[in-house]
Amino acid sequence: MAEEKKKKDTKKNNTVGTKKTTSKTKTTPKKTTSSSKTTTKKTAPNKTKSASKTTNSAVKKTKSTTTKKVATKNTKTASKSSTVKKTTAPSKNVDVNNKEEVKKDKTIEINQKKLVTGIAIVVLVVSLILLCIFGSDSVSTKYQKSSTNSEESSTDGNSVLEQATKESEEIKEDERTAPKLISVDDYLELYKSDEVSLVLISKESCGYCQIAVPIIENIIYTDGVKINHVDVGDMSDDDTAKLIGSDDYFSEGYGTPLILVVGENSIKDKIEGLTTKEGYKEFFKKYSSEE
Numbered sequence: 001m002a003e004e005k006k007k008k009d010t011k012k013n014n015t016v017g018t019k020k021t022t023s024k025t026k027t028t029p030k031k032t033t034s035s036s037k038t039t040t041k042k043t044a045p046n047k048t049k050s051a052s053k054t055t056n057s058a059v060k061k062t063k064s065t066t067t068k069k070v071a072t073k074n075t076k077t078a079s080k081s082s083t084v085k086k087t088t089a090p091s092k093n094v095d096v097n098n099k100e101e102v103k104k105d106k107t108i109e110i111n112q113k114k115l116v117t118g119i120a121i122v123v124l125v126v127s128l129i130l131l132c133i134f135g136s137d138s139v140s141t142k143y144q145k146s147s148t149n150s151e152e153s154s155t156d157g158n159s160v161l162e163q164a165t166k167e168s169e170e171i172k173e174d175e176r177t178a179p180k181l182i183s184v185d186d187y188l189e190l191y192k193s194d195e196v197s198l199v200l201i202s203k204e205s206c207g208y209c210q211i212a213v214p215i216i217e218n219i220i221y222t223d224g225v226k227i228n229h230v231d232v233g234d235m236s237d238d239d240t241a242k243l244i245g246s247d248d249y250f251s252e253g254y255g256t257p258l259i260l261v262v263g264e265n266s267i268k269d270k271i272e273g274l275t276t277k278e279g280y281k282e283f284f285k286k287y288s289s290e291e
């Protein structure tokens with residue numbers, strides 16, 4: 001019995017040893033598999049490296065293509081900009097030409113205006129010189145000129161000058177009354193007054209005044225008309241300036257003899273030059289009643 005137990009124990013040990021060996025033999029393939037796994041793990045990075053290399057090369061290719069595209073775009077834009085500059089360059093030249101033409105037109109207009117103003121100044125100066133030289137005498141020759149509403153008497157076919165000269169020569173010295181002699185300041189007071197006044201303006205050197213004054217003095221003697229007299233022959237430069245500045249009528253030039261109706265800062269009526277005795281009487285009647 002004891003021997004049988006020993007045999008059994010030996011068998012068991014053998015079986016256990018075989019089991020262990022078998023287990024060992026079984027486990028060895030696992031190690032190999034694990035080693036194969038490890039080898040696969042080691043080879044995997046190589047693949048990723050190759051993949052990354054391919055991606056890098058692809059990226060480089062894409063970069064190179066993009067750089068080429070950008071370069072081509074830049075060249076295109078550069079060519080476009082150059083063409084635009086070339087096309088815009090003539091427009092600048094056109095603008096410059098237009099500006100030069102406008103400047104030329106302006107200078108021509110300015111020169112024309114200067115020419116016109118120069119001619120106008122020359123004409124004005126010449127007219128003023130002629131007016132100063134021939135003003136009083138030439139205006140006085142217009143003895144029949146009148147801007148009044150009074151009616152001039154008929155001369156029975158004779159000229160006013162001939163009839164007035166005859167009437168003046170027939171008047172006697174004792175049938176004449178001289179008008180009231182006043183200064184320019186007195187005239188200005190009458191001019192500003194609310195009442196209407198008659199004023200005779202004359203000078204001794206005037207030939208037509210030498211005919212008119214006796215006729216006017218005879219009318220004062222016979223009809224009692226109030227007439228004031230301003231003698232411009234001996235008047236100073238200051239008084240002349242005052243008279244001319246008193247009304248626009250004098251600034252345009254005046255002649256003698258001259259009969260004025262003044263008042264309320266204006267010249268109401270006038271007789272310029274010489275007329276007949278009847279013409280003076282009719283004129284004085286219109287204003288003698290207002291005095």
